[in-house]
Amino acid sequence: MEGNKKYKIGIVCYPTYGGSGVVATELGIALAEKGHEVHFISYSQPFRLDVFCENTFFHEVTVPDYPLFDYTPYELNLTSKLVDVVRHEGLNLLHVHYAIPHASAAIQAKLILETYGINIPIVTTLHGTDITLLGKDKSFKPVIEYAINKSDAVTAVSDDLIKETLSHFKINRNIEMIPNFIDSNLYSHLVDEKLRNKIANNEEKILIHISNFRKVKRVKDVVKIFNKVGEKIPSKLLMIGDGPERVKAERMCRKLRISNRVKFMGKLKSVEEFLSVSDLFLLPSETESFGLVALEAMASKVAVISTNSGGLPELNIEGVTGYLSEIGNVKQMSENAIQLLSDDNKLEQFKENAFNHSQKFDLPNILPLYEYLYEKLLTNKQ
Numbered sequence: 001m002e003g004n005k006k007y008k009i010g011i012v013c014y015p016t017y018g019g020s021g022v023v024a025t026e027l028g029i030a031l032a033e034k035g036h037e038v039h040f041i042s043y044s045q046p047f048r049l050d051v052f053c054e055n056t057f058f059h060e061v062t063v064p065d066y067p068l069f070d071y072t073p074y075e076l077n078l079t080s081k082l083v084d085v086v087r088h089e090g091l092n093l094l095h096v097h098y099a100i101p102h103a104s105a106a107i108q109a110k111l112i113l114e115t116y117g118i119n120i121p122i123v124t125t126l127h128g129t130d131i132t133l134l135g136k137d138k139s140f141k142p143v144i145e146y147a148i149n150k151s152d153a154v155t156a157v158s159d160d161l162i163k164e165t166l167s168h169f170k171i172n173r174n175i176e177m178i179p180n181f182i183d184s185n186l187y188s189h190l191v192d193e194k195l196r197n198k199i200a201n202n203e204e205k206i207l208i209h210i211s212n213f214r215k216v217k218r219v220k221d222v223v224k225i226f227n228k229v230g231e232k233i234p235s236k237l238l239m240i241g242d243g244p245e246r247v248k249a250e251r252m253c254r255k256l257r258i259s260n261r262v263k264f265m266g267k268l269k270s271v272e273e274f275l276s277v278s279d280l281f282l283l284p285s286e287t288e289s290f291g292l293v294a295l296e297a298m299a300s301k302v303a304v305i306s307t308n309s310g311g312l313p314e315l316n317i318e319g320v321t322g323y324l325s326e327i328g329n330v331k332q333m334s335e336n337a338i339q340l341l342s343d344d345n346k347l348e349q350f351k352e353n354a355f356n357h358s359q360k361f362d363l364p365n366i367l368p369l370y371e372y373l374y375e376k377l378l379t380n381k382q
Contacts, residue, residue, distance in 0.1 A: 007374060008037040010085060012078070012096040012106065015046040019292035020127035023157075023180050024097040025049055030183070030367050032056045039089055041081060043074070059085050075101040082109035086120055093374055095123040099131070100140060103147035110150075121377040123370075124151040126175070128289025128310070131165050145169045152377055155370075157290040158311030164289075176373070179314075180290045181366035184359060187272050187299040196277040199263070205235040205341045208278040208302070210271055210293045211285075213243025220245070221284040221330055223252045223262070225305070228334035230258060233341045237262045238278065240271055275300035279347060280337055283307070286327055291315050295361055298354035303347060305337050315361075321354040 009031060013024035025046040028038040032055035039057045040046055049058065061081045063074055078101060085091060086109065094109075096102040103124040113120055124147065131144075148154055148171055155178045156162045162175045200206050207226055211217040219239070226237040239249065239262060246264065253259045265274070271293075275281075281297035283306040288294075290311045294304050298315075304322035306312050307329075318324045323336035340347050359365075 005375070005378075006035045006037070007092040007378065008039065008090055009374070010039045010041055010082070010089075010091045010094045012041045012082070012094065012102045013046065014098065015042045015044045019180065019290065020097045020125075021046055022292065023127075024095075024125075026181070026183060026363070027095075027367070027370065028056060029053050030363055031371075034367075034371075039085055039091060041078070041085055057089075075105045078102070078105040079108045079112070082106060083112050086113055086118060087116060091120060092378055093121050093123065095125065095370075095374075097125045098127060098129075099124060099144045099147045103151060104143050107147055107150045121152040122150075123153045123155065123373060123377070124148060125178075126154065126156040126161060126165060126289075128157070128161055128287075131161060131168060131289070141169065145171070148175075149173055153373055155373070158314050160311040160314065161289040164310075178366065178369045178373075179361055180292045180295065181361050181363050182292075182295055182299045182358065183363045184299055187275070187296070191277055192273060195273060199238065199277065200236040201234075203234050205233055205279045206238065206277055207235055207280045207282055207337070208238040208240065208274060208297070209282045210240040210296075211243070211283075213241050213245045213249070215245055216286045217243075217245065218284045218286055218328070219249045220252055221328065221333075222282050223249050223256070223258075224330045225282055225284065225334045225337060226262065227256050227258055228330070229337050229341065230261060232338045235261070235341070238265060238274055239263065240265045240268055240274060242267050271296065272300060275302055278302050279351075280305060280341060281322075282333075282337070283312070284325075284327070284330070284333060285309060285312075288312050295358055298358040301351040301355045303340060303350040303354055305333050305340075315357075317353075317357060321350060321357050 011024055011028045014021045032038045037055050041059045043061045045058050061078050063077050094106050096106045106122045154175045156175050157180045159177050209222045213219050253262045275297055281302045281304045283294050288310045304316045306316050307327045308324040316322045325332040
């Protein structure tokens with residue numbers, strides 16, 4: 001930021017394993033490392049904030065169990081906590097990730113804070129599900145529109161998500177595209193041969209899928225693709241994550257008699273070591289607003305087979321870093337995977353291309369975009 005000004009920034013996010021929580025936490029940590037004071041506000045500590053970081057603070061949103069309510073009023077408790085933290089910690093700006101309930105709670109907190117003579121700018125970052133899933137529920141539409149239009153600045157993680165937002169809602173303001181990012185220092189480019197040998201032998205390729213195993217991720221397509229690949233290429237599949245579709249995927253593996261070649265790893269805090277030994281990342285999702293996990297794979301020198309939905313074509317470059325296919329086109333995705341895994345020279349070139357492209361999304365390239373946005377808002381406020 002100009003003149004090396006340091007600010008007190010509140011970050012509101014989900015603390016879970018999803019991409020939005022990861023990005024919000026990494027952003028906060030990076031801002032803290034540059035000397036800003038960062039206050040995370042959520043219902044539990046973000047899982048990536050599990051080590052001591054100077055200049056970072058965590059404020060838990062507690063939700064008492066009132067017999068009066070059938071459903072826990074989380075948004076009201078979040079609003080009150082935001083008012084409290086802004087007032088007593090002297091925050092300069094709130095950066096909230098997700099329109100509901102975070103942006104809508106922040107807008108209400110802003111109105112309350114004005115009664116105390118405090119005017120705090122709000123930056124809202126849209127990550128996808130708040131638009132593509134909640135946006136299709138008409139009961140949420142007025143709240144999402146209000147939260148976006150009343151924010152002082154709005155960003156989205158891909159051009160496709162901006163397009164989706166503008167098509168679903170009546171938005172009377174600019175939405176700026178600031179893509180998701182990775183810290184390339186976290187990703188190893190050296191293969192851990194000991195780990196790789198535990199998973200596969202020298203003749204086998206390793207395919208990998210990482211997700212929350214929701215229906216939208218189409219994990220059964222992952223199994224189908226791998227089954228077809230396995231008929232031509234000796235290989236193993238790593239399935240990392242957990243969720244409602246995992247049982248169906250496991251049953252399919254048993255039915256296809258490939259369970260001995262598929263490892264379901266469950267939720268892991270760190271996936272980098274498994275990405276470093278993999279050859280091909282499979283992401284046949286119905287929709288991805290950005291595809292952060294694909295970016296993490298690319299940063300680990302892993303080629304990507306994905307659908308062409310959402311923001312994925314902005315990340316996975318057809319014929320360069322991997323291949324894109326229509327949703328549900330298992331045949332084409334399998335053929336592309338077999339073609340790539342059959343040619344070691346081509347596979348190595350795609351891996352190198354994937355790594356090189358991922359560096360455009362490295363944290364040092366993206367962090368200044370947020371800092372400039374903060375600076376602009378805070379300068380205009382004065």
